[in-house]
Amino acid sequence: MLKDFIKKVKSGEIKLHKHIKKVIDKCKLIDKEFSYFNLICEKEAIEQAKEIERKIKEGKPGKLSGLIISVKDNICVKDVESTAGSRILKGYKPLFDATVIEKLRKEDAIIIGKTSCDAFGFGSFNTNVGIGFSIPKHPFDKERVTGGSSGGSAGLTAIADFVHVAIAESTGGSIENPASFCGVIGFCPTYGRVSRFGLISYANSLDKIGLMTKKVEDIAPVLKVISGFDEKDGTSLKQEINLKSKISELRIGVIKESLEENIAPEVRKSFLKTIEKLRKKGFVCEEVSLPITFKYGVPTYYLISTSEASTNLSCLSGLRYGQEGDPVGKTFSEYFSEIRTKHFNDESKRRIMLGTFARMAGYRDAFYIRATKIRTKIIKEYKRLFEQYDVLISPTMPIIAPKISEVKKMSPLQNYMIDVLTVGPNLTGMPHATIPIESEKELPIGLMATTDHLNEGVLLQFLKIIEDLQ
Amino acid sequence: MKIDLNLIITISNLSKIRLNQIDIEKYQKDFKEILEAFAILKEVNVRNVKSSFRPIEQKNVLREDITKKSLGQKAALKFTKHKEKGFFVGPKTVE
Numbered sequence: 001m002l003k004d005f006i007k008k009v010k011s012g013e014i015k016l017h018k019h020i021k022k023v024i025d026k027c028k029l030i031d032k033e034f035s036y037f038n039l040i041c042e043k044e045a046i047e048q049a050k051e052i053e054r055k056i057k058e059g060k061p062g063k064l065s066g067l068i069i070s071v072k073d074n075i076c077v078k079d080v081e082s083t084a085g086s087r088i089l090k091g092y093k094p095l096f097d098a099t100v101i102e103k104l105r106k107e108d109a110i111i112i113g114k115t116s117c118d119a120f121g122f123g124s125f126n127t128n129v130g131i132g133f134s135i136p137k138h139p140f141d142k143e144r145v146t147g148g149s150s151g152g153s154a155g156l157t158a159i160a161d162f163v164h165v166a167i168a169e170s171t172g173g174s175i176e177n178p179a180s181f182c183g184v185i186g187f188c189p190t191y192g193r194v195s196r197f198g199l200i201s202y203a204n205s206l207d208k209i210g211l212m213t214k215k216v217e218d219i220a221p222v223l224k225v226i227s228g229f230d231e232k233d234g235t236s237l238k239q240e241i242n243l244k245s246k247i248s249e250l251r252i253g254v255i256k257e258s259l260e261e262n263i264a265p266e267v268r269k270s271f272l273k274t275i276e277k278l279r280k281k282g283f284v285c286e287e288v289s290l291p292i293t294f295k296y297g298v299p300t301y302y303l304i305s306t307s308e309a310s311t312n313l314s315c316l317s318g319l320r321y322g323q324e325g326d327p328v329g330k331t332f333s334e335y336f337s338e339i340r341t342k343h344f345n346d347e348s349k350r351r352i353m354l355g356t357f358a359r360m361a362g363y364r365d366a367f368y369i370r371a372t373k374i375r376t377k378i379i380k381e382y383k384r385l386f387e388q389y390d391v392l393i394s395p396t397m398p399i400i401a402p403k404i405s406e407v408k409k410m411s412p413l414q415n416y417m418i419d420v421l422t423v424g425p426n427l428t429g430m431p432h433a434t435i436p437i438e439s440e441k442e443l444p445i446g447l448m449a450t451t452d453h454l455n456e457g458v459l460l461q462f463l464k465i466i467e468d469l470q
Numbered sequence: 471m472k473i474d475l476n477l478i479i480t481i482s483n484l485s486k487i488r489l490n491q492i493d494i495e496k497y498q499k500d501f502k503e504i505l506e507a508f509a510i511l512k513e514v515n516v517r518n519v520k521s522s523f524r525p526i527e528q529k530n531v532l533r534e535d536i537t538k539k540s541l542g543q544k545a546a547l548k549f550t551k552h553k554e555k556g557f558f559v560g561p562k563t564v565e
């Protein structure tokens with residue numbers, strides 16, 4: 001899909017500026033119906049298309065010539081409002097591109113717009129949008145959620161009839177969850193593989209930029225462009241990415257706890273059916289166990305992520321950029337509190353306070369530090385399994401996309417527990433992906449696959465096997 | 471562990487978030503539910519276990535201490551209404 005499109009753009013078979021105008025019109029209609037965009041970059045995209053056409057004429061096209069990219073709103077795009085879905089950053093137009101955007105632009109990808117997310121990525125259903133933002137609707141049932149926090153990315157990928165790749169971000173499941181609910185592929189590389197420079201941080205030791213596509217073959221060309229060492233990110237990896245893998249007999253581990261949790265019957269049925277299909281094709285699928293991850297993963301994840309968030313978001317205080325008030329005659333504490341109280345939504349306040357508590361004197365060792373030690377045990381638990389297996393699989397989400405009205409009745413804890421299947425690979429920083437599998441229901445179901453650190457190639461090989469089963 | 475109203479007020483003050491009485495009670499209820507569930511972590515033996523502050527072991531990335539071009543004063547002040555003589559105007563720091 002993607003390669004053919006780029007070929008046609010380069011050959012002039014697709015007139016890029018005309019194509020972009022059509023795509024923008026479609027995006028406007030989609031947005032009106034489903035609220036997937038926080039902003040559509042109409043003017044900038046048309047200008048970019050003209051520039052790319054000029055480069056093609058000069059014989060200097062980029063590797064992604066004319067590819068349409070949507071960008072989750074927590075990633076900075078120069079001179080384009082970037083709010084991370086929160087009112088506190090309304091009006092903020094970064095003075096720089098995130099490294100991932102810089103790399104995409106260099107290869108002539110076109111930024112079509114900023115997609116909806118839970119404010120700062122704080123949510124599993126994309127219902128925790130900032131004050132004044134709209135909740136995106138599921139592409140196949142408007143009463144339901146897209147999943148979160150990269151809900152706009154997933155919904156748009158599912159519904160777009162034009163070639164497009166979504167640049168999304170995951171902290172505890174924000175790529176896999178919405179991609180699974182909306183029936184698209186969500187790919188999250190190893191932590192540090194893609195620079196976080198220019199990403200509005202939720203939790204710096206967990207945040208990872210990844211992507212969503214409709215086809216497996218569309219992942220590699222974009223991933224190759226966006227990955228790589230970046231001196232602006234202190235956690236950026238130096239190892240080269242290798243996306244080619246031809247392991248003749250993939251060893252597949254089926255995570256047993258993922259079927260013991262409160263899994264909806266239709267999800268279990270679809271997942272087990274896929275395992276049967278794999279076995280019929282000759283793959284050995286053996287049951288494996290991750291007891292620490294499944295019993296302690298969710299609290300470990302929430303204590304670490306909110307602790308980091310509570311410090312990362314302290315820079316949002318009504319000074320320098322974003323929403324302002326009148327600081328004159330007020331103390332720092334009075335002014336900062338006024339701005340933060342007025343513009344953060346409920347869930348942002350809840351997570352900042354939870355993280356502040358977990359780091360407070362008297363509680364820090366029992367909560368935050370303890371969680372970082374349990375994280376070590378979780379990483380070791382995965383590493384031990386990867387001595388014997390190439391890929392670990394489970395359903396991506398325990399349920400199909402719920403109704404917006406059902407989510408609104410859930411308590412914060414019930415919300416957090418929905419991440420039970422996705423927090424593991426996110427805490428370990430291992431590459432993982434979700435891919436749609438056969439579903440008897442009208443709503444999609446996803447399978448999640450995880451590989452060892454740096455093994456994105458093996459993950460792609462496995463995704464292709466699953467894609468070919470359908 | 472006791473999650474009382476005073477603890478919620480202390481946390482909100484440290485977080486620079488103001489809460490009214492209804493909010494305080496709402497967050498007290500949420501925190502009670504969340505922290506009671508998270509108390510399960512007490513079961514885990516973490517003696518002699520090192521913390522993972524990152525998922526992958528990485529060496530500290532250091533660079534030569536060379537001055538590089540940074541954001542200019544005009545650009546830095548672009549987004550604020552509150553500026554004077556090339557500086558940000560902020561709230562007072564001393565009474």
